[in-house]
Structure formats: C-alpha cells, structure tokens
Amino acid sequence: MPDTPFVPAPVIVGDEPGSFPHGVLAERHPAIVRQVRDAFPLDPPRRHALDALLASCADGVVEPLPADADPTGRDRDRWARWGMDAYAGRSWYDVPWLWAESHFYRRLLDAVGYFGPGAWQGVDPFRPAKLAELDAPETDQELAALEDLDRMPADERGRALLHGSLWGNRADLGFRLSDRGTGTGDEAAALVADDSDALWSLLPVPGAGTPDGGPATLCLVADNAGRELVPDLLLVSHLLAEGRVDRAVLHVKPYPYYVSDATPTDVLDALRRLVTAGGAAAAHGERLWAALTDGRVTVRAHPFSCAPLPYADMPGDLRADFAAATVTVLKGDLNYRRLVGDRWWPPTTSFADVTGYFPGAVAALRTLKSDVVTGLDAKTEAALEASGERGWRTSGTHALVQVRC
Numbered sequence: 591m592p593d594t595p596f597v598p599a600p601v602i603v604g605d606e607p608g609s610f611p612h613g614v615l616a617e618r619h620p621a622i623v624r625q626v627r628d629a630f631p632l633d634p635p636r637r638h639a640l641d642a643l644l645a646s647c648a649d650g651v652v653e654p655l656p657a658d659a660d661p662t663g664r665d666r667d668r669w670a671r672w673g674m675d676a677y678a679g680r681s682w683y684d685v686p687w688l689w690a691e692s693h694f695y696r697r698l699l700d701a702v703g704y705f706g707p708g709a710w711q712g713v714d715p716f717r718p719a720k721l722a723e724l725d726a727p728e729t730d731q732e733l734a735a736l737e738d739l740d741r742m743p744a745d746e747r748g749r750a751l752l753h754g755s756l757w758g759n760r761a762d763l764g765f766r767l768s769d770r771g772t773g774t775g776d777e778a779a780a781l782v783a784d785d786s787d788a789l790w791s792l793l794p795v796p797g798a799g800t801p802d803g804g805p806a807t808l809c810l811v812a813d814n815a816g817r818e819l820v821p822d823l824l825l826v827s828h829l830l831a832e833g834r835v836d837r838a839v840l841h842v843k844p845y846p847y848y849v850s851d852a853t854p855t856d857v858l859d860a861l862r863r864l865v866t867a868g869g870a871a872a873a874h875g876e877r878l879w880a881a882l883t884d885g886r887v888t889v890r891a892h893p894f895s896c897a898p899l900p901y902a903d904m905p906g907d908l909r910a911d912f913a914a915a916t917v918t919v920l921k922g923d924l925n926y927r928r929l930v931g932d933r934w935w936p937p938t939t940s941f942a943d944v945t946g947y948f949p950g951a952v953a954a955l956r957t958l959k960s961d962v963v964t965g966l967d968a969k970t971e972a973a974l975e976a977s978g979e980r981g982w983r984t985s986g987t988h989a990l991v992q993v994r995c
C-alpha cells in the first residue's frame with residue numbers, strides 16, 4: 591500500500607445537467623417507467639402509481655417506501671438501514687447517484703405491485719424484454735458458434751469464453767468477437783485494462799490444488815440476464831469441465847433490478863435455453879444442470895445484492911462468502927461501481943487500493959457504461975482522452991479485466 595494517505599474521491603451525484611448521471615435520472619428513468627407502463631395491462635391504481643413515479647423523476651424527491659412496501663416489512667427495515675431516513679425528502683439529484691438509481695428501481699417495483707399483495711405480486715416488470723432477448727435469433731447464432739469453440743484447445747477456448755463473458759456485458763456474446771481467443775481482434779484495442787493472465791493464474795490447473803488445500807471455488811457476482819448470463823454460465827461450465835474450479839457460487843439479484851439484472855428465474859430461463867439448444871450448448875446446459883443438482887454450483891440471491899450501497903458496506907455473511915472463494919468475479923458496470931465506490935476517482939487510482947477492503951482475491955469484468963474508472967495506466971488514460979472519443983467511459987465500447995490478488 592502506498593504511504594501516501596488514501597483519500598476517497600468525491601461521491602458521484604447526478605446534480606449537473608448535461609452529465610451522464612443527470613441524464614440517467616432525468617431521461618433514462620422516465621423512459622423505463624413508460625416502457626413498463628406500455629408492456630403491461632396494469633389496472634388504474636398501478637398506472638397511477640407509475641404516473642406518480644414518472645412525475646417524481648423530473649423534479650421530485652426521494653420518498654420513503656409506503657407502509658405496505660412489502661408484506662413482511664423486512665425490506666422497509668433494510669432500506670431504513672441503507673439510508674432511507676437520511677435521503678427521504680431530498681431531490682433525486684442531490685443524493686448519491688448510486689443510491690438514487692437503486693431507490694428508483696425499488697419504487698418502480700412498488701408501483702407495479704411486485705411486492706404485492708395482488709395479482710402482480712412477484713411478476714418481473716422487465717421479463718418481456720428479458721425473454722425477447724433470450725429468444726432472439728442472434729442468440730441462436732451465438733450458441734451455434736460454440737461448436738467451433740469446442741474444437742479449440744482448452745486454453746484458447748477458455749480465453750474465448752472469458753471474452754464472451756466480458757463482452758456479454760454489452761449484451762453481445764463476445765466469443766464471436768475474439769479472434770480465435772487470442773485477443774488480437776478489435777476487442778483487444780477496446781480493453782483499457784487487461785489482467786486476464788492474473789485471473790487465470792488464480793484458477794488452479796487440474797491437480798495443482800489451492801493454497802489452502804480446499805476446493806477451488808469461484809464466486810461469480812452476475813449482472814444482466816439473457817445474453818450476458820448465458821456466456822457467464824458457459825464460462826462456469828468450462829471451468830468446471832476443465833477442473834479449473836471445483837465449485838461455483840452464482841450470486842444473482844433477489845428481485846428485478848436495473849432493468850436486466852439476473853434473478854433466480856432468469857438463471858432457470860438461461861439454463862433451459864442452453865439445454866434445449868442442442869449441440870455444444872446443450873452439453874454445457876446439462877453439465878450445469880447436474881452441477882446444480884449435486885451442489886457443485888449453488889445460486890445465491892442475497893438482499894445486499896439489491897442494496898443502494900458500495901460493497902465496502904457489505905454485511906458479514908456476504909463478506910464470509912467472498913472470503914471463502916478462490917476468487918470472486920464481479921460482472922458488469924453497476925457491480926464495478928459498487929466494488930470500487932461510485933466516486934470521481936482519477937482513472938489512474940490503483941484498483942488494488944480501492945478494493946483493498948474486499949475479502950479474498952477479486953476480479954472485475956466490465957464494459958464501461960458509466961463515468962467511474964480506476965486502475966488505468968497514465969499512457970492509456972492519455973490516449974483515451976486524446977482519442978476524441980468523448981463516450982469512452984459510458985458508451986460500452988471499452989472494457990476492462992482487473993484483478994486484485
């Protein structure tokens with residue numbers, strides 16, 4: 591650790607018109623409310639609640655969850671612990687952007703009656719979009735590409751599937767992108783940081799065992815469902831088949847979140863998509879199905895996975911989960927923001943420094959879709975800033991693989 595004091599950068603807030611965070615609150619969230627409103631034949635009370643949320647997005651304030659926010663009251667208690675009292679009554683644009691976004695999605699679920707009681711209890715408002723993506727013809731093509739992959743040497747196949755999981759975060763199964771897994775395609779230029787070799791070094795080769803002699807365990811903190819979750823599952827299947835891991839714990843969201851984030855239902859949908867696809871895809875699906883039934887793969891849906899907070903605030907049981915893993919891999923942009931802290935870090939801030947709190951080895955596989963970034967070398971930062979690509983931080987055209995051993 592450097593001897594210079596480690597001073598956290600300012601927390602990202604969406605209060606600057608024209609900024610990306612402000613645009614998400616002022617434009618993207620209203621668009622999502624309208625999308626949900628149009629996707630379901632909701633009854634008048636639910637539509638009224640959505641219209642109220644829509645109005646609030648423009649110039650409203652954070653409102654406490656209603657008394658019937660969930661039948662058990664447990665979620666209200668959690669949100670009280672997560673800062674509800676501190677932010678209630680304040681503008682969406684004046685509280686931490688991460689907190690405002692996460693609270694918006696919790697209010698959206700309230701508006702559609704997700705937490706019930708009522709007909710819509712437990713109905714994922716984003717399910718039509720998730721299923722459409724999973725059933726898209728492009729997915730057939732992408733799964734068919736697995737036949738070629740199966741003919742590659744295992745290491746090359748592993749690299750291609752790692753790329754697939756990485757670029758799947760842009761909802762485009764990247765193993766078609768990778769130039770035969772050697773990373774010499776255009777995705778290498780789009781990688782602003784690539785610690786892939788360090789990640790592979792953390793996963794023991796068959797027979798090498800782990801430093802503590804226990805089972806090699808991968809914790810994969812998933813992000814989006816559909817065409818990101820499928821390559822994530824393919825990577826897990828490959829690592830199991832090649833003996834690079836003995837166990838995997840797949841962390842998903844306990845309820846719908848940020849439109850496309852994966853829930854246990856989405857895991858089943860993705861698994862069924864693999865099993866029914868035939869060929870190499872079905873072989874992966876059957877392997878995962880067997881691993882789920884014999885306990886080598888487990889699915890967790892911890893409440894903190896939907897918290898509006900950085901992972902630095904994670905509870906002890908989740909910390910213990912990650913500490914027990916050989917490596918924890920966090921997928922996607924939102925998990926990256928929560929891992930490093932949603933702050934205006936200078937891009938050359940050390941990734942190891944900002945993740946020093948995280949128990950056990952940790953890796954991030956992320957396409958850049960928001961401003962926060964750390965761990966870049968000065969040359970890369972200068973080249974990106976000089977490139978004239980204003981959106982390199984937020985457009986999803988660039989990605990990173992970062993590891994802290």
Ligand SMILES: O=P(O)(O)OC[C@@]1(O)O[C@H](CO)[C@@H](O)[C@@H]1O
Pocket residue numbers: 614691759813814848921922923924925927957959960
């Ligand atoms: O976690 P993902 O799915 O990769 O990306 C989610 C995300 O980038 O989409 C929103 C707009 O960019 C952000 O709020 C959030 O970080």
